Amino acid sequence: MAIECLVLGAGQEVGKSCVVVSIGGKRIMFDCGMHMGYLDHRRYPDFSLISETGDFNSALTCIIITHFHLDHVGALPYFTEVRGYQGPIFMTYPTKAMAPLMLEDYRKVMVERRGEEEQFSHDHIVDCMKKVTTLDLKQTVQVDKDLQIRAYYAGHVLGAAMIYAKVGDTAMVYTGDYNMTPDRHLGAAQIDRLQLDLLITESTYATTIRDSKYAREREFLKAVHKCISGGGKVLIPTFALGRAQELCILLDDYWERMNLKIPIYFSAGLTIQANKYYKMLIGWTSQKIKDTYAIRNTFDFKHVCPFDRSLINASGPCVLFATPGMISGGFSLEVFKQWAPSEKNLVTLPGYCVAGTIGHKLMSGKPTRIDIDKDTHIDVRCQIHQLSFSPHTDAKGIMDLVEFLSPKHVILVHGEKPKMATLKGRIQSELGIQCNDPANNETVLIPTTQNVKINATKMFMRSCSHADFHSVKNSLPCLSDSSFGDSEASNLVRNEKVVEGILVMEKTKTAKIVCEDEFLQTLHVEEHKVQFEYSCPAEKCREQVSCQSNSGPPPSDGNFSETC
Numbered sequence: 001m002a003i004e005c006l007v008l009g010a011g012q013e014v015g016k017s018c019v020v021v022s023i024g025g026k027r028i029m030f031d032c033g034m035h036m037g038y039l040d041h042r043r044y045p046d047f048s049l050i051s052e053t054g055d056f057n058s059a060l061t062c063i064i065i066t067h068f069h070l071d072h073v074g075a076l077p078y079f080t081e082v083r084g085y086q087g088p089i090f091m092t093y094p095t096k097a098m099a100p101l102m103l104e105d106y107r108k109v110m111v112e113r114r115g116e117e118e119q120f121s122h123d124h125i126v127d128c129m130k131k132v133t134t135l136d137l138k139q140t141v142q143v144d145k146d147l148q149i150r151a152y153y154a155g156h157v158l159g160a161a162m163i164y165a166k167v168g169d170t171a172m173v174y175t176g177d178y179n180m181t182p183d184r185h186l187g188a189a190q191i192d193r194l195q196l197d198l199l200i201t202e203s204t205y206a207t208t209i210r211d212s213k214y215a216r217e218r219e220f221l222k223a224v225h226k227c228i229s230g231g232g233k234v235l236i237p238t239f240a241l242g243r244a245q246e247l248c249i250l251l252d253d254y255w256e257r258m259n260l261k262i263p264i265y266f267s268a269g270l271t272i273q274a275n276k277y278y279k280m281l282i283g284w285t286s287q288k289i290k291d292t293y294a295i296r297n298t299f300d301f302k303h304v305c306p307f308d309r310s311l312i313n314a315s316g317p318c319v320l321f322a323t324p325g326m327i328s329g330g331f332s333l334e335v336f337k338q339w340a341p342s343e344k345n346l347v348t349l350p351g352y353c354v355a356g357t358i359g360h361k362l363m364s365g366k367p368t369r370i371d372i373d374k375d376t377h378i379d380v381r382c383q384i385h386q387l388s389f390s391p392h393t394d395a396k397g398i399m400d401l402v403e404f405l406s407p408k409h410v411i412l413v414h415g416e417k418p419k420m421a422t423l424k425g426r427i428q429s430e431l432g433i434q435c436n437d438p439a440n441n442e443t444v445l446i447p448t449t450q451n452v453k454i455n456a457t458k459m460f461m462r463s464c465s466h467a468d469f470h471s472v473k474n475s476l477p478c479l480s481d482s483s484f485g486d487s488e489a490s491n492l493v494r495n496e497k498v499v500e501g502i503l504v505m506e507k508t509k510t511a512k513i514v515c516e517d518e519f520l521q522t523l524h525v526e527e528h529k530v531q532f533e534y535s536c537p538a539e540k541c542r543e544q545v546s547c548q549s550n551s552g553p554p555p556s557d558g559n560f561s562e563t564c
């Protein structure tokens with residue numbers, strides 16, 4: 001039996017995570033994401049590769065979503081409501097709570113503000129979410145009689161989970177995005193030591209080793225403080241959920257300590273609404289936040305207030321969180337257009353920006369002009385600060401996880417091609433584990449070892465137990481075992497013994513191994529003997545003997561007779 005792994009997205013790139021794994025006759029879709037860098041058909045995974053006829057209900061056993069980021073859940077309403085998948089869908093409770101906020105925000109930006117053709121409607125999001133079954137951490141869920149799944153804490157964003165799946169003796173883990181170090185509002189990823197045939201892991205920072213978190217935070221605060229002291233405005237494009245809360249905790253804390261009065265704004269009601277969920281789902285946050293919860297809920301920000309559109313051109317310094325991250329459109333782009341031309345202002349970019357977004361253009365060498373389309377150009381004179389803290393694990397974290405789990409095989413997804421190739425080389429050479437980094441729409445076949453339980457008859461066991469010793473004159477160094485204490489015994493060597501038997505496999509019965517002598521009895525049949533007799537004329541025979549050796553083949557005119 002082999003595990004078949006079809007990578008529909010996040011193969012040698014970041015975006016539209018979607019991996020379909022066939023394991024023991026079950027077919028699981030891990031994540032159903034969209035690519036934020038494309039507006040054409042490349043935005044969604046190519047679902048026709050799962051089923052040419054479009055009968056996804058018989059082609060898939062279930063879908064499991066690891067977390068609420070759009071590159072992991074963005075294509076789900078389209079797949080269920082437009083393409084017609086009606087089967088089971090699993091995700092954690094926080095993911096189920098927050099994924100609709102992300103999807104609705106995206107839909108509004110694309111359809112209502114940019115006038116794009118609607119891919120899925122508000123009702124589609126609502127109907128899709130009704131089909132979701134929630135997962136608790138470390139709870140084993142029996143999807144059907146053969147398939148078991150379990151979620152583990154992944155850090156990264158609230159509710160993110162790594163997924164363990166097992167069919168028979170074959171087991172695997174799909175990590176989704178994860179963080180091996182805790183941050184201000186989330187703990188580090190946690191998983192049991194599992195016996196795995198396959199580990200599919202993200203590799204966003206396949207070659208990056210990050211320095212201390214505190215140094216990175218200090219650097220960020222210094223850049224923000226310098227900008228507002230000079231009367232500038234700070235634009236922080238973020239996804240509404242995740243980094244926004246992490247950075248808010250950091251700034252709110254800093255404002256309190258430094259007694260700053262400059263306003264910090266959230267761009268949309270969405271993030272305020274998201275903070276409500278963060279307050280409710282305190283059990284999924286870091287230990288520190290849980291511990292201080294009785295005194296004060298960390299998500300009750302003292303210095304953060306909602307932003308009004310009219311404030312875009314108001315004078316004076318401020319800090320603004322605006323969606324979407326990476327400045328791929330929407331409100332963050334609107335504000336960027338207004339603020340980028342002033343050298344007093346600052347734009348902070350997330351640690352990773354998908355190719356095709358303005359964030360990505362700003363990161364790859366500071367451009368002085370950005371062309372949005374043929375009529376719209378932005379003169380970029382503001383300062384750019386790249387946030388070096390990110391909710392993804394770094395290369396050391398990936399290597400630590402792979403070493404800890406020691407699977408038989410690793411598949412890398414969600415990374416950049418050259419960096420993935422480097423990490424693949426390290427996993428193979430340093431850990432001795434087979435590793436693949438398939439491109440989109442490629443299939444990888446992973447051989448698995450299948451353990452089959454068999455009974456053995458007493459007679460067969462007896463035939464195995466006869467020790468097969470023979471004497472040698474020179475004692476061997478490996479015979480220093482205590483069972484061979486005396487000098488005479490140390491001259492005995494046990495041979496590798498080959499025992500022959502017959503494996504009997506019958507439907508609905510456990511297979512068993514029997515001796516040759518008891519085989520017929522096992523089958524409840526009587527012995528049937530066949531004898532062969534060969535005769536040929538005496539003269540012919542004499543001729544043959546005189547001209548060839550007696551072991552040659554029988555002459556062609558000889559005849560056989562059979563007796564029973």
Ligand SMILES: [Zn+2]
Binds near residue numbers: 156
């Ligand atoms: Zn993510």
